[in-house]
Amino acid sequence: MENFILYEEIGRGSKTVVYKGRRKGTINFVAILCTDKCKRAEITNWVRLTHEIRHKNIVTFHEWYETSNHLWLVVELCTGGSLEMVIAQDEHLPEDVVREFGIDLVTGLHHIHDLGIIFCELTPGKILLEGPGTLKFNNFCLAKAEGENLEEFFALIGSEEGGGDGCESTPQRNLKNRLKGSPVYTAPEAIKGADFSIASDLWSLGCLLYEMFSGRPPFFSESFSELIEQILYENPLPPKPKGSALPKPSSHFLSLLDGLLQKDPQKRLNWPDLLKHPFWKDAFSRYDGDSTNSQDISSSETTELFVSRDTKDPLDTHKNSNDMSSSRADNKQLNKSFKLENPSELRPKSAPGGESNESIFLLSSRPTPRTSTAVEMNSATAALTQNSEQRTLCLTKGKNVHSSQQDMESKMKELIYTESDLFVTPIIDNPKIMKQAPVRFDLKMLHIPAHSVEKLSSLKEMDWNDFLQQMCSLIDSTEKNTGATRAKLNLLCYLCTVAGHKEVATRLISSQLFPLLIQQLRAAPNWDIRAKVARVIALLALHTTELKENVPVTEAVILLTEVIRENFRNSKLKQCLLPALGEVLFLIASQEEKKEHHRECWVVPLAAYTVLMRCLREGEERVVNHMAAKIVENVCTTDSFHAQGFITGEIGPVLWYLFRHSTVDSLRITAISALCRITRHSPSAFQSVIEKVGLMAVINSLATGICKVQQYMLTMFASMLSCGIHLQRLIQEKDFVTTIIRLFESPSTSIRAKAFLVLLQVLINNREMLLLSCQARLVMYIERDSRKTTPGKEQQSSNEYLSKCLDLLIYHIVQELPGILGDILSALANVSGRKHPSTTQAKQLKMCLPMMPIVLHLVTSQVFRPQIVTEEFLFNYGTLLNFIKSIDSGETNLDGAIGQTASEELIKTTLSAFEVVTQHPVLLMLHRSTVVDYILPPLVSLVRSQNVEWRLFSLRLLSETTSLLVSHEVMAEEKEESLDSNNKLLRLIRDSLLPQYEHILMAPDPVPVYALKLLVALTEYSPALTSLVEESNLVPVLFQVILEHQDSVQGNTMQSVIALLNNLVAHKNTNMTLLYEQGLVHHICNLLIETAALYLEVDNKSNIKTANGLLLSLLDILHCMLIYTANVIRLTLQAQKSGTGGDTQAAEDLLLINKPLTDLISLLIQLLPSDDTEIYETASQCLSLLVQLYGGDNLDSMSPENMDSFAEVLKSKRDLKQQKLLLRIIKRLVTSNKKHSESLKNDGDSLIHILERLAQTASSHADIAVASLAFEILRTVGR
Structure with missing residues (x-):
C-alpha cells in the first residue's frame, strides 16, 4: 500500500x-x-x-x-x-x-x-x-x-x-x-x-x-x-x-x-x-x-x-x-x-x-x-x-488529464538515463587510466603457425583443434629454463594480439585454453608470465560476444581475487590483475543481463567485491583507484544481479572522495560516473553522499567546468527526485534551482536537456519555484532551445532528447497555469469587499499574489502563449480584472495585508499581461465573445480610476482591443451591418464609457489620444455610435480638443480627432448643423492650410508621411462638407422647380457658412501636381465642387502660380476624364469672373499653350470633348 x-x-x-x-x-x-x-x-x-x-x-x-x-x-x-x-x-x-x-x-x-x-x-x-x-x-x-x-x-x-x-x-x-x-x-x-x-x-x-x-x-x-x-x-x-x-x-x-x-x-x-x-x-x-x-x-x-x-x-x-x-x-x-x-x-x-x-x-x-x-x-462544503x-x-467539458499525468511520470523516468549516461569503455588498455606499451611477439621464437585473425576465424574444426593443441602444450610446458620462459611469454604476446578479434576471442574463451590460463595464473613461477596471462584473460573477456555456461569464469574471478588479496601491498601487481578481474566481472554481468536470469554457474564471490572496495579507498595509488572505479562503473551499467554487490553503505562516500580529491579529471569523471550508475540501482547511494558531505557541497559540484561531471550529477539528482529522496529539502532549496538554471547556458545539449528534466521534477512538487525560474529567464531558455530542437544530421539523438525533455516541461507549465491563476482568484475572492483582511487571508495573499508575474512571463512567450490563452484563461482573467477594479476603487483594501507596492505591482502585472495578448489579434479574434463579455467590462470600469497610470493603461488596452474586434468583424463580413445597436460591445460603450468621455477628453495628454482612437475605430465601423457621439454632447468637446492642440497639428491627439471628425461628417445621418455651429469651417480651413504647408515644404521631408495621412483626412472632411452643401442646394432647386417650395433660406445660409472655404481654392490648385494619386483625386474633386458652388469668387484663383499648376497637371495627366474635370474647373473660373479670363489672357501663356495643344489634337469622340472644352476656354479669353 x-x-x-x-x-x-x-x-x-x-x-x-x-x-x-x-x-x-x-x-x-x-x-x-x-x-x-x-x-x-x-x-x-x-x-x-x-x-x-x-x-x-x-x-x-x-x-x-x-x-x-x-x-x-x-x-x-x-x-x-x-x-x-x-x-x-x-x-x-x-x-x-x-x-x-x-x-x-x-x-x-x-x-x-x-x-x-x-x-x-x-x-x-x-x-x-x-x-x-x-x-x-x-x-x-x-x-x-x-x-x-x-x-x-x-x-x-x-x-x-x-x-x-x-x-x-x-x-x-x-x-x-x-x-x-x-x-x-x-x-x-x-x-x-x-x-x-x-x-x-x-x-x-x-x-x-x-x-x-x-x-x-x-x-x-x-x-x-x-x-x-x-x-x-x-x-x-x-x-x-x-x-x-x-x-x-x-x-x-x-x-x-x-x-x-x-x-x-x-x-x-x-x-x-x-x-x-x-x-x-x-x-x-x-x-x-x-x-x-x-x-x-x-x-x-x-x-x-x-x-x-x-x-x-x-x-x-x-x-x-x-x-x-x-x-x-x-x-x-x-x-x-x-x-x-x-x-x-x-x-x-x-x-x-x-x-x-x-x-x-x-x-x-x-x-x-x-x-x-x-x-x-x-x-x-468548501x-x-x-x-x-x-x-x-x-464552463466547458474538459478532458481528464489523470492518465496523461501518469504518462508524463513514466516518460520522465524513461528520460533520466540515456545511452550517453551508460556508455562503457574498456578497463584493459584504457589510455585514460594508464598508458600501455604496445605488445609485440617474435615470429622466429613462435613455435606455432602465426595465423592472422582472419585465418584463425576461418580455420576448420580439425585445424582449429590442432592449433589449440599446439598452443596448450606450449603453455602447459613445465620447463623452467630461460628459453622456455621466453617462448611462453612470446606465445602469450601473440595471444594478446589475436584476442582483440571478437570471433577469435569467443572461440578461445570457450576452448580448453581458458582453464589452462587460469592454471597458469595460479601456478606459473614467473610473475611476468602471470601478468601476461592476466592480460590475455582480460582481452578475451573484453572481446567475447557469447559466453557459454561451461566456461569457468567463476574460477577465474576467485583466483584473481585471491592473488590480489594475497599481494595487496604490491601495487604493480594489482595494476596487472585488476583489469582482468574487472573485464571478467563485466562479461559475467553483461551476459547474465542478456540471458535475463541469474546463472548459478556464474556466481561471483563476495570477496571480489570486498577487494575492489579496498582498491577504491584513500591511500591507494591513483591508477588502482581508477581501475577499481572503472570496474564499478562498467558492472553497474548492466541490470544484472551482480551490480547489487557494489551497493554498500560506503560506496557512495568513497567514490565521492575520489571525485573531490583527485587531481586527474579522467579519474574524477570515472568516479562520478560510477556513482551515477550505482544510483540507477539504488538512489540511496547518492543520498548517503549528501548526508555525509552536505547538500550545498554536492550542489556546488554542479558548477564544475567538466561537462561529463555535470551530466552525471544532473542524472543522479533526477533519479533521486523521482524516488522522492530528499524531495522536500531539494524542492525548497533556491540555490539548487538557480544552479540548475545556470546550466541552461551550457553548450552541451544533453546537460541542458537534463537540467530541464530536473527542474521539471522540482516544479511538479513545488509550484512556487516556477516564479524563481521565470525570474531567472527560464522562459527565454525554453524559447531558445525550442528553436534548436529540430533534429539535423549532426547531434540528432541529443536534439531529440532535448526535445522530449522540453516537451514535458512545457506541458507541465501549461497545466500549472490554471492552478496558479485559480489560487490568485481564490485568495482575492476571500478578501473581496473587505477593508481589513484577516491574518489567514493576508498569509494566503502573500503566498499567491507574488505568483502573478508568471502569467506575464508565459503570455510573453511565443512557445507558451498559443497554449495558455484559451477561453477559460480569458474568462478567469476577466474575473481577475473585476477584482483589480475592486482594489482600485477601494472597495477591497490590500495595502494592510501586502503593502501598497505589492498591490500596485499586482495591478500593473495584470494589465501588462493582457496588453501582451492584445498584441496578437489572432488570439483575440479566436475568443472574441469571451473578451467582449468578460474582459472589456472591467476595463471600462478601470477607465474611471483615480490613478492616472491605471486609467491610461486601461484606456489604451480598451482602445487597442476594441479597434481590433470591430475591424475584424467588418473584414470577416460576419454581418451585413458592422455593429448593430443591440451589440454587447456597443451597449457597453454607450452605457458605461461615453458618459465619462467629456472628462477623459479634457484630461492631459496622452489620455485623450487613446480615448479618441477608440471612438475612431467605433465610428468607422458602427453607424449607430456616430449618433451616440452627438447624443452624448461630445461634439463641442471635440472642437475644444482641437483648440487646445492646434499648436501641434501632427501630434497624435490632433490626428485622432481629425480622423474622428472624418468619420462623423462621412456618416449620412450626422447632424451637420451641430458641427457647423461649433466652427467646423473655420477649423478645417486653418488645419488644411497648416497641413498643406507642411506637405508642400520641400526642405523638410521627415514629416511627409504624417502630413500625407493628415492631409488626406482633412481633404476627405472638406469633400464631405462640399457634397453635403451641394446636395442641400440641389434638393432646394429641385423643390423650387417642382413648385413644392423648398427652404431657400437654409440653403443660402449654408452657402454663406461655407463661403470661407473658397479661400482654399489656391491651396487645392497647388496640391494638384502632387505625386500622390489619392491627394490629387480628392483635391481635384473638392476644387470642382467649390467652383461649382462659388464660381470664381476667390480672386486669386487664376494667379500666375495657379495657372502654372493647371498647366503642369494638364501636361502630365493622360487620362481623359481627369483632363475633362480640370478643363471644366478652368472653364467655370474664367466664365464666372471676367478678372480670371483677363488673368489667363495676360499672364497664362503656359496654360494657353497647353490648351491650344489639347484643342488641336482631337482624334476620338472622347478627345473631341476635351478639345471642345479647351476651345471654349480659349474662345472666352479671345484666342
Missing part, C-alpha cells in the same frame, strides 16, 4: 475532515476524507455502492483505509466547488445554464438508477463540479439498492463492529434519525413514510432544477411543521429569480418542473417522458429506446453481488463509462446487486504488516494554498466558485 501526502483542509463536517492529497511518488491528486469510526456504516455503504462505478457524472471511488482512530476514503478530486456554493454565490442561474447543468444531473441520475441504486437524499451540497464544469454525484452515504432496507444494513454493520467504534454509541432507536435526509428535497410520499424510490429521486431532481433557476427551493420554511405542510399539500409558486428585470422561465421549463413536482408519484414524470421532454432540446434523443421506466426496475430483477476484498486499484484502471448508452441488460452482468449478507466481505485496507497507525497519511510540510476543491460530507452566472456560462 502506498502512502499519501495531505495538503490543505478543503472541507469539514461534524465527524469528517476532507483534505486535498496526493499519492506519494506520483502526481495524482485526490480528495481524502478522514472520518470518525462511528460513521463506519455510512462510509461502508458509500464504498459498496460506488467501488465499481466509472461514470463521468459520478465521483470516482479509489480506495479506503482503516487506521487506529479513523476511516480514510480516497476519492476523485473535484476542483470546481459544489452546486450549493454556486447557487449561494450567484443567487440564481440563467435557464441555459440550468439546462446545461440539468443534462449532467439527468445523465448521472439515470446511470445510478440503471444500476439499481436509489440516491435517496439528492441535495445541491452533494453535487460537485469538476474544474471544467462537469457535475458529479458525490456522497452515497444514505443511498441504497432498490428494494433494500437501509436500516437493516446499518444495523448489520453496527453489530459486526460491536457498537460505535470509539465514538458515542448509537442506540437502535436513533438509527432512523441517521437515515433521515433533508426534508427540503424529500418527496411527499417519503415524508409520509413510504420507501425511497426512483420517483422520489425524480422529485428531488425537480427541486434542484427549481432552485438553480430561482435561487431557492420550491418549498422552504424556518418551521419544520410548516415545511412538511407545504410539501404535502401546497403547490410551488412559479420559479422567479430575484430582480424583476430578469427573464421569466420558458413554458417548457415550467412544464418540466410541473411534471417532476407532482405530489402523486404515479402522475410524476417517469424516465422515458423525462428524457424526451422538449426542455432538453433533444439532448437525450439517442436514448429514446433505452430509457428505464421507474416502474420497470424492481428489486426482483437484481441478483447477488459479493464484493471482493482485493478490488482493483481504480488509479491504475481508470476507465470512463459511456454516459447512459449502456442498457440495463449490460449493467445486470456487471453490477448484480449490492446486498451484503456478511459485512466482513467488504473491509478497508490497513497499514503494512497489519499496523493501524495513521502515519500512512503524511501531512505535507508545504500546504498548497488552493481552496478551490469541495467534497461534501455531512454538510461539509469551494472556490467565481462570479457565478458568468462562470457557469463559460
Whole structure:
C-alpha cells in the first residue's frame, strides 16, 4: 500500500475532515476524507455502492483505509466547488445554464438508477463540479439498492463492529434519525413514510432544477411543521429569480418542473417522458429506446453481488463509462446487486504488516494554498466558485488529464538515463587510466603457425583443434629454463594480439585454453608470465560476444581475487590483475543481463567485491583507484544481479572522495560516473553522499567546468527526485534551482536537456519555484532551445532528447497555469469587499499574489502563449480584472495585508499581461465573445480610476482591443451591418464609457489620444455610435480638443480627432448643423492650410508621411462638407422647380457658412501636381465642387502660380476624364469672373499653350470633348 501526502483542509463536517492529497511518488491528486469510526456504516455503504462505478457524472471511488482512530476514503478530486456554493454565490442561474447543468444531473441520475441504486437524499451540497464544469454525484452515504432496507444494513454493520467504534454509541432507536435526509428535497410520499424510490429521486431532481433557476427551493420554511405542510399539500409558486428585470422561465421549463413536482408519484414524470421532454432540446434523443421506466426496475430483477476484498486499484484502471448508452441488460452482468449478507466481505485496507497507525497519511510540510476543491460530507462544503452566472456560462467539458499525468511520470523516468549516461569503455588498455606499451611477439621464437585473425576465424574444426593443441602444450610446458620462459611469454604476446578479434576471442574463451590460463595464473613461477596471462584473460573477456555456461569464469574471478588479496601491498601487481578481474566481472554481468536470469554457474564471490572496495579507498595509488572505479562503473551499467554487490553503505562516500580529491579529471569523471550508475540501482547511494558531505557541497559540484561531471550529477539528482529522496529539502532549496538554471547556458545539449528534466521534477512538487525560474529567464531558455530542437544530421539523438525533455516541461507549465491563476482568484475572492483582511487571508495573499508575474512571463512567450490563452484563461482573467477594479476603487483594501507596492505591482502585472495578448489579434479574434463579455467590462470600469497610470493603461488596452474586434468583424463580413445597436460591445460603450468621455477628453495628454482612437475605430465601423457621439454632447468637446492642440497639428491627439471628425461628417445621418455651429469651417480651413504647408515644404521631408495621412483626412472632411452643401442646394432647386417650395433660406445660409472655404481654392490648385494619386483625386474633386458652388469668387484663383499648376497637371495627366474635370474647373473660373479670363489672357501663356495643344489634337469622340472644352476656354479669353 502506498502512502499519501495531505495538503490543505478543503472541507469539514461534524465527524469528517476532507483534505486535498496526493499519492506519494506520483502526481495524482485526490480528495481524502478522514472520518470518525462511528460513521463506519455510512462510509461502508458509500464504498459498496460506488467501488465499481466509472461514470463521468459520478465521483470516482479509489480506495479506503482503516487506521487506529479513523476511516480514510480516497476519492476523485473535484476542483470546481459544489452546486450549493454556486447557487449561494450567484443567487440564481440563467435557464441555459440550468439546462446545461440539468443534462449532467439527468445523465448521472439515470446511470445510478440503471444500476439499481436509489440516491435517496439528492441535495445541491452533494453535487460537485469538476474544474471544467462537469457535475458529479458525490456522497452515497444514505443511498441504497432498490428494494433494500437501509436500516437493516446499518444495523448489520453496527453489530459486526460491536457498537460505535470509539465514538458515542448509537442506540437502535436513533438509527432512523441517521437515515433521515433533508426534508427540503424529500418527496411527499417519503415524508409520509413510504420507501425511497426512483420517483422520489425524480422529485428531488425537480427541486434542484427549481432552485438553480430561482435561487431557492420550491418549498422552504424556518418551521419544520410548516415545511412538511407545504410539501404535502401546497403547490410551488412559479420559479422567479430575484430582480424583476430578469427573464421569466420558458413554458417548457415550467412544464418540466410541473411534471417532476407532482405530489402523486404515479402522475410524476417517469424516465422515458423525462428524457424526451422538449426542455432538453433533444439532448437525450439517442436514448429514446433505452430509457428505464421507474416502474420497470424492481428489486426482483437484481441478483447477488459479493464484493471482493482485493478490488482493483481504480488509479491504475481508470476507465470512463459511456454516459447512459449502456442498457440495463449490460449493467445486470456487471453490477448484480449490492446486498451484503456478511459485512466482513467488504473491509478497508490497513497499514503494512497489519499496523493501524495513521502515519500512512503524511501531512505535507508545504500546504498548497488552493481552496478551490469541495467534497461534501455531512454538510461539509468548501469551494472556490467565481462570479457565478458568468462562470457557469463559460464552463466547458474538459478532458481528464489523470492518465496523461501518469504518462508524463513514466516518460520522465524513461528520460533520466540515456545511452550517453551508460556508455562503457574498456578497463584493459584504457589510455585514460594508464598508458600501455604496445605488445609485440617474435615470429622466429613462435613455435606455432602465426595465423592472422582472419585465418584463425576461418580455420576448420580439425585445424582449429590442432592449433589449440599446439598452443596448450606450449603453455602447459613445465620447463623452467630461460628459453622456455621466453617462448611462453612470446606465445602469450601473440595471444594478446589475436584476442582483440571478437570471433577469435569467443572461440578461445570457450576452448580448453581458458582453464589452462587460469592454471597458469595460479601456478606459473614467473610473475611476468602471470601478468601476461592476466592480460590475455582480460582481452578475451573484453572481446567475447557469447559466453557459454561451461566456461569457468567463476574460477577465474576467485583466483584473481585471491592473488590480489594475497599481494595487496604490491601495487604493480594489482595494476596487472585488476583489469582482468574487472573485464571478467563485466562479461559475467553483461551476459547474465542478456540471458535475463541469474546463472548459478556464474556466481561471483563476495570477496571480489570486498577487494575492489579496498582498491577504491584513500591511500591507494591513483591508477588502482581508477581501475577499481572503472570496474564499478562498467558492472553497474548492466541490470544484472551482480551490480547489487557494489551497493554498500560506503560506496557512495568513497567514490565521492575520489571525485573531490583527485587531481586527474579522467579519474574524477570515472568516479562520478560510477556513482551515477550505482544510483540507477539504488538512489540511496547518492543520498548517503549528501548526508555525509552536505547538500550545498554536492550542489556546488554542479558548477564544475567538466561537462561529463555535470551530466552525471544532473542524472543522479533526477533519479533521486523521482524516488522522492530528499524531495522536500531539494524542492525548497533556491540555490539548487538557480544552479540548475545556470546550466541552461551550457553548450552541451544533453546537460541542458537534463537540467530541464530536473527542474521539471522540482516544479511538479513545488509550484512556487516556477516564479524563481521565470525570474531567472527560464522562459527565454525554453524559447531558445525550442528553436534548436529540430533534429539535423549532426547531434540528432541529443536534439531529440532535448526535445522530449522540453516537451514535458512545457506541458507541465501549461497545466500549472490554471492552478496558479485559480489560487490568485481564490485568495482575492476571500478578501473581496473587505477593508481589513484577516491574518489567514493576508498569509494566503502573500503566498499567491507574488505568483502573478508568471502569467506575464508565459503570455510573453511565443512557445507558451498559443497554449495558455484559451477561453477559460480569458474568462478567469476577466474575473481577475473585476477584482483589480475592486482594489482600485477601494472597495477591497490590500495595502494592510501586502503593502501598497505589492498591490500596485499586482495591478500593473495584470494589465501588462493582457496588453501582451492584445498584441496578437489572432488570439483575440479566436475568443472574441469571451473578451467582449468578460474582459472589456472591467476595463471600462478601470477607465474611471483615480490613478492616472491605471486609467491610461486601461484606456489604451480598451482602445487597442476594441479597434481590433470591430475591424475584424467588418473584414470577416460576419454581418451585413458592422455593429448593430443591440451589440454587447456597443451597449457597453454607450452605457458605461461615453458618459465619462467629456472628462477623459479634457484630461492631459496622452489620455485623450487613446480615448479618441477608440471612438475612431467605433465610428468607422458602427453607424449607430456616430449618433451616440452627438447624443452624448461630445461634439463641442471635440472642437475644444482641437483648440487646445492646434499648436501641434501632427501630434497624435490632433490626428485622432481629425480622423474622428472624418468619420462623423462621412456618416449620412450626422447632424451637420451641430458641427457647423461649433466652427467646423473655420477649423478645417486653418488645419488644411497648416497641413498643406507642411506637405508642400520641400526642405523638410521627415514629416511627409504624417502630413500625407493628415492631409488626406482633412481633404476627405472638406469633400464631405462640399457634397453635403451641394446636395442641400440641389434638393432646394429641385423643390423650387417642382413648385413644392423648398427652404431657400437654409440653403443660402449654408452657402454663406461655407463661403470661407473658397479661400482654399489656391491651396487645392497647388496640391494638384502632387505625386500622390489619392491627394490629387480628392483635391481635384473638392476644387470642382467649390467652383461649382462659388464660381470664381476667390480672386486669386487664376494667379500666375495657379495657372502654372493647371498647366503642369494638364501636361502630365493622360487620362481623359481627369483632363475633362480640370478643363471644366478652368472653364467655370474664367466664365464666372471676367478678372480670371483677363488673368489667363495676360499672364497664362503656359496654360494657353497647353490648351491650344489639347484643342488641336482631337482624334476620338472622347478627345473631341476635351478639345471642345479647351476651345471654349480659349474662345472666352479671345484666342
